[in-house]
Amino acid sequence: MIETVFRCDDIPQADRFDYWREQMTNLVAPMEMSSDHTGDFQGQARVLELGAAHVWPTKFHPMRFRRTPKLIRQSDPELYHFSFLVQGNLQVSQARQETAFVRDGLYVVDTSRPYDCVAYGESPAGVGLEIPKAMIPLPYDRIDPLLARPIPGHEGIGALLGGFLTRLASDDGAYRLSDGPRLGNVLVDLASSLLAHAIEAESALPPETNRHTLTLRVKNFIQRNLHDPQLTPAAIAAAHHISVGYLHRLFRDEDTTVSRWVRQQRLDRTRRDLADPGLSAAPVHELASRRGFSHPAVFSRAFRAAYGIPPSDYRQLALKSGVPDAPP
Template sequence: MLPESTFCTEDLPASDRFEAWTQRLGNTHAPMHLSSERTADYRGHQRVLALGDVTVWPATFDHLVFHRTPRLVRQSDPEVLHLSLLRRGAGAASWGRQQVGYRIDDFHVNSSSLPYEISTGHDPVSIIGVEIPRTALGLRAGQAEQVVGRRVSGREGMGALLAGLLVQLTSDTSSYRTADAARLATVVTDLVTAVFAHALDAEEFLAPETHTRTLTLRIKSFVRQHLGDPDLTPASIAAAHHISRSYLYRLFQAEGQTVAAYIRDQRLAGAHAELTDPRLHTLPVHAIAARWGYTRPGDFTRAFRTAYGITPRESRLRALQQLSVDAVHSTVDTTRMTPPAPLPHH
């Protein structure tokens, strides 16, 4: 599991909630003056994933106004850049005369070195925040601050890739180990750098290693989006990214795998998830195979058996049998917990 902490204002008395939330966000980002129309009984929930110098924090909270003044900047500046992916609600930010509104799946970009005011809508908002040291980005001095105040989309391009990673990372951390934190911090940093470089039209200034890692991530995202295409091949992938097949092979070799193996593993993982999903038990096995790019059922069966040691049909049967066993156990447990009805009095 990744290092993680959780904070919920509802664990505190109502009178202490807003002050505690103010302190929590100040420790997460930088000292700020916070105000709200709901201070009497404030509702806020935050998880913090510590990835070394990078922090990722999904949060949901009531109406809030953040105000970081020039005086607070002078008093304490951790020199971090902040990104918020807006998942629910609405928000707006201002830096003097400059004002920007944000909608769902937009990134808000801020800097602890600049004064600002941010306000959310009246309804609760949900965000995924990222705190990253300014010096960690592979950009020239002063470039990162040029992105502050721009509306960065999380619906397309590198922004969508970063948004997808953050959503996946914060949705389920059970598959990660503590040792994965440093690797994830590198991936997040590379993607933030690439998003900023794209916003500045400065991709040519990216460090070679950052460009290589982000290109690999973009290619993998492309592959996952086209797994149902039976014509997905190294040649088509290379052509879509305007690189040679030999360069594509080198990118994956650096990750310790081959292009063909990555395609196969992703297809089989997707097919396995659908075969073991009870909601899809009436969908024929060959139809699931076709959804994941296998046009010949025999090829799918052989590849599946090699990967999982059983056939697709056996995998589906085991999943359904386990579901039946779990249902029986659940019924038995419920029966044991229900006290017997009292005997009637005569």
């Protein structure tokens, strides 16, 4: 994954807004930008290149962005720009639609159409996602009614996309360069499924995209329910209204099994808990139970088989030497 960081703190104060304007133009597309804070402007952004998809967490002083017909004729990267708001407020208008957004709001705009965005409130911040329009397997005219309209970011596929974006934004250095295109493909599938769901056009998506999205939903469900010792393949399949056989096929495509993936998630979460100084007073069996291991002996055998060391010994080493937490 290729990452680029720019921040106004590194620029002389008098030049900061001009620098920000130049960087945002290069990052997104040519835009008119204005702010009441040009004299003391603050802004920072990271650009994560994930194949054709770009993710950019950003935070800045209140300002206004306008993409005009003249600027579109000057340059058009032909992108769908998704934005997940994590702080502050936005007023966005495009295609005769004008909507106000608050925290956890999710919307999409088209760089080929004029739009106007006003960010206000205390230190607006969010995570942007840009995907070439040609990679979204839906007709443009079906997506147009969704431009600048609120898309639920706290439930369903919107929550999956928003959660994935914020996780990418917070995981500094957790990914290899070769992970970028794979993560980009996941984002394209999620964004496509989100749009298709919003226009009730799931049938227009390729079967592979629907399958990938369903797999992500299943994995998200598993991770939220690891504490339940009854988290069986039958229970997981029933929660998603699919057969157990189809569930097994989803994970066979991932080169694993449902039970193995559940067990590994539980082991990884428990290993992270064992390395957490804030949980050092909790007995090992209690931490294992919180992650769905009903029998301490079964957990100990599984942990040792996975990591080559008993859980109690791992905890001692981790707390003594500061072994990094295992990723969830």
